[in-house]
Amino acid sequence: MAIPGVQILAPPVSEHQAAVIDEPAQRFVATLQRAFNARRLELLQRRADRQIEIDAGRLPDFLPETRGVRDDPAWRGAPPAPGLADRRVEITGPVDRKMVINALNSGASTYMADFEDSTAPTWANCLDGQVNIRDALLRTIEYDAPNGKRYRLRPAGELATLLVRPRGWHMEEKHFLVDGAPCSASLFDFGLFFFNSARASIAAGQGPYFYLPKMESHLEARLWNDAFNLAQDTLGIPRGTVRATCLIETLLASFEMEEIIFELREHSAGLNCGRWDYIFSFIKKLRNHPDKLLPGRGDVTMTSPFMDAYVRLLIKTCHKRGVHAMGGMAASIPIRHDPAANEAALAKVRADKLREVRAGHDGTWVAHPDLVKVALEVFDEHMPGANQLFVRRDDVTVTAADLLSTEGLAEGFGEADLRLNMNIALAYMESWLRGVGCVPIHNLMEDAATAEISRSQLWQWARHGAATREGRRVTAAWAVELLGEETDKFRAAMGEEKFAASKFELARKLLSGTIQGKEYSDFLTTLCYDHILSIPERP
Ligand SMILES: CC(=O)SCCNC(=O)CCNC(=O)[C@H](O)C(C)(C)COP(=O)(O)OP(=O)(O)OC[C@H]1O[C@@H](n2cnc3c(N)ncnc32)[C@H](O)[C@@H]1OP(=O)(O)O
Ligand SMILES: O=CC(=O)O
Ligand SMILES: [Mg+2]
Numbered sequence: 001m002a003i004p005g006v007q008i009l010a011p012p013v014s015e016h017q018a019a020v021i022d023e024p025a026q027r028f029v030a031t032l033q034r035a036f037n038a039r040r041l042e043l044l045q046r047r048a049d050r051q052i053e054i055d056a057g058r059l060p061d062f063l064p065e066t067r068g069v070r071d072d073p074a075w076r077g078a079p080p081a082p083g084l085a086d087r088r089v090e091i092t093g094p095v096d097r098k099m100v101i102n103a104l105n106s107g108a109s110t111y112m113a114d115f116e117d118s119t120a121p122t123w124a125n126c127l128d129g130q131v132n133i134r135d136a137l138l139r140t141i142e143y144d145a146p147n148g149k150r151y152r153l154r155p156a157g158e159l160a161t162l163l164v165r166p167r168g169w170h171m172e173e174k175h176f177l178v179d180g181a182p183c184s185a186s187l188f189d190f191g192l193f194f195f196n197s198a199r200a201s202i203a204a205g206q207g208p209y210f211y212l213p214k215m216e217s218h219l220e221a222r223l224w225n226d227a228f229n230l231a232q233d234t235l236g237i238p239r240g241t242v243r244a245t246c247l248i249e250t251l252l253a254s255f256e257m258e259e260i261i262f263e264l265r266e267h268s269a270g271l272n273c274g275r276w277d278y279i280f281s282f283i284k285k286l287r288n289h290p291d292k293l294l295p296g297r298g299d300v301t302m303t304s305p306f307m308d309a310y311v312r313l314l315i316k317t318c319h320k321r322g323v324h325a326m327g328g329m330a331a332s333i334p335i336r337h338d339p340a341a342n343e344a345a346l347a348k349v350r351a352d353k354l355r356e357v358r359a360g361h362d363g364t365w366v367a368h369p370d371l372v373k374v375a376l377e378v379f380d381e382h383m384p385g386a387n388q389l390f391v392r393r394d395d396v397t398v399t400a401a402d403l404l405s406t407e408g409l410a411e412g413f414g415e416a417d418l419r420l421n422m423n424i425a426l427a428y429m430e431s432w433l434r435g436v437g438c439v440p441i442h443n444l445m446e447d448a449a450t451a452e453i454s455r456s457q458l459w460q461w462a463r464h465g466a467a468t469r470e471g472r473r474v475t476a477a478w479a480v481e482l483l484g485e486e487t488d489k490f491r492a493a494m495g496e497e498k499f500a501a502s503k504f505e506l507a508r509k510l511l512s513g514t515i516q517g518k519e520y521s522d523f524l525t526t527l528c529y530d531h532i533l534s535i536p537e538r539p
Pocket of ligand 3: 213214247249274276277449
């Protein structure tokens with residue numbers, strides 16, 4: 001053990017990987033872990049306690065104890081940092097080397113390098129991702145593909161500003177132990193990036209910028225803020241250099257938007273409507289309330305009343321505090337082989353971006369380089385300045401009941417919705433278990449957040465014995481039977497040999513367990529994580 005208390009259970013496999021996790025970097029991550037892991041675990045316990053209260057009927061509401069923060073008109077978030085003043089189109093994607101270059105070159109204003117929803121956190125993906133984003137900021141990143149295509153960065157002035165999304169507080173990095181316990185994956189991803197690249201990001205005229213996922217309370221934002229302060233102090237970087245945009249993508253966080261900006265004040269770069277996790281969280285948090293069942297996922301849209309309420313509240317809150325209100329991800333992606341279907345997909349993205357800019361968002365997300373132009377055209381036309389912070393939305397009043405309402409939604413779901421959820425969950429999990437965290441399925445972008453909706457709906461419909469539109473009650477036994485049929489469709493399409501070499505059988509087994517389980521698994525990723533570890537067997 002080179003550093004007391006630190007154990008790496010799978011050695012880096014290249015000199016590049018070894019360089020991003022050298023002894024000083026390990027020491028830095030261990031410092032963060034020792035300072036903050038106990039609080040992280042307490043906050044996770046608090047999530048579990050809160051769930052018990054919700055199950056017992058105490059539904060979420062705005063917090064009385066933080067009324068002072070909400071009512072104080074004086075405070076503001078930080079002004080936009082260099083490279084973040086105009087964020088009209090942000091491209092996101094996994095930290096794969098080729099995609100990092102493509103994203104930086106895409107013409108988007110910023111690029112979110114994602115260790116969360118779109119990355120399956122194999123040890124290799126996590127370490128290579130760190131290498132790639134470090135090289136991106138050093139401007140040395142290059143890639144020569146096996147097909148002969150060469151990937152090089154455009155000139156510095158044409159590159160997107162880099163933001164990094166570490167994994168959420170619920171995840172652990174089981175390859176890296178500190179004092180015998182797995183490291184928080186958030187602190188691992190954040191710490192390695194900060195240690196290796198914070199100075200390079202400043203030298204590139206930017207700064208260490210982050211997107212923070214899946215938080216459920218302002219206390220979790222406070223934990224991030226404390227980690228930022230310790231990291232900056234340790235490296236002698238002035239406090240307030242970091243900027244972080246918080247995804248509001250859990251139901252509980254939507255009741256604490258203002259408090260979350262407040263906690264991060266000097267580090268805050270606004271909020272983002274993480275719509276897919278938000279829908280997942282709505283299902284998850286209210287899962288034991290039969291009156292809160294959602295229709296099939298295709299029928300839950302951004303114009304569904306509870307989603308519209310969340311968007312309006314987010315924009316109003318951000319602009320009141322002078323920070324960006326970022327829009328989210330339309331799941332439609334280009335369909336290369338079918339021009340008519342492609343045009344229909346682009347039209348959906350265009351309509352989504354138009355809704356966002358009209359609502360007052362300061363920018364939006366796209367999933368694919370070809371969509372940058374589509375989103376830019378809409379924002380350029382409707383947002384001539386760098387942002388629309390001046391859109392105050394004082395007209396907006398959103399109540400707790402609005403955020404929790406299932407009024408105005410399509411009625412129920414059919415057997416086709418059940419089967420579609422199974423098909424998507426199986427295909428996504430199979431891919432994730434092979435180390436690929438974002439895939440096109442039925443011409444839509446699917447990642448951990450979208451797949452969670454499918455997985456959770458299956459659990460919830462079976463848990464409540466909900467009836468399909470055709471009039472059949474969903475039982476665990478019937479769900480398992482259908483899951484077998486859906487798995488067999490993949491088997492038939494692929495042939496026995498390919499099926500046997502795939503992860504479909506494992507995906508079926510894991511999904512079957514979670515659908516039937518009396519206890520709900522909090523995250524698909526934590527459920528599947530042990531199956532992607534590369535820790536050698538001990539003798
Ligand atoms: C809910 C949320 O959290 S949303 C945020 C997380 N999700 C994401 O970020 C989505 C990221 N997007 C992707 O991973 C991909 O676009 C997919 C998987 C959806 C589709 O990928 P593909 O099927 O490979 O798309 P396609 O074949 O059309 O790609 C064309 C080119 O664009 C590149 N590309 C596609 N998406 C991206 C991206 N997001 N960033 C950078 N490059 C990209 C491909 O690598 C490929 O490059 P090449 O021509 O040099 O080989
Ligand atoms: O992270 C984004 C989301 O929609 O989830
Ligand atoms: Mg998300």
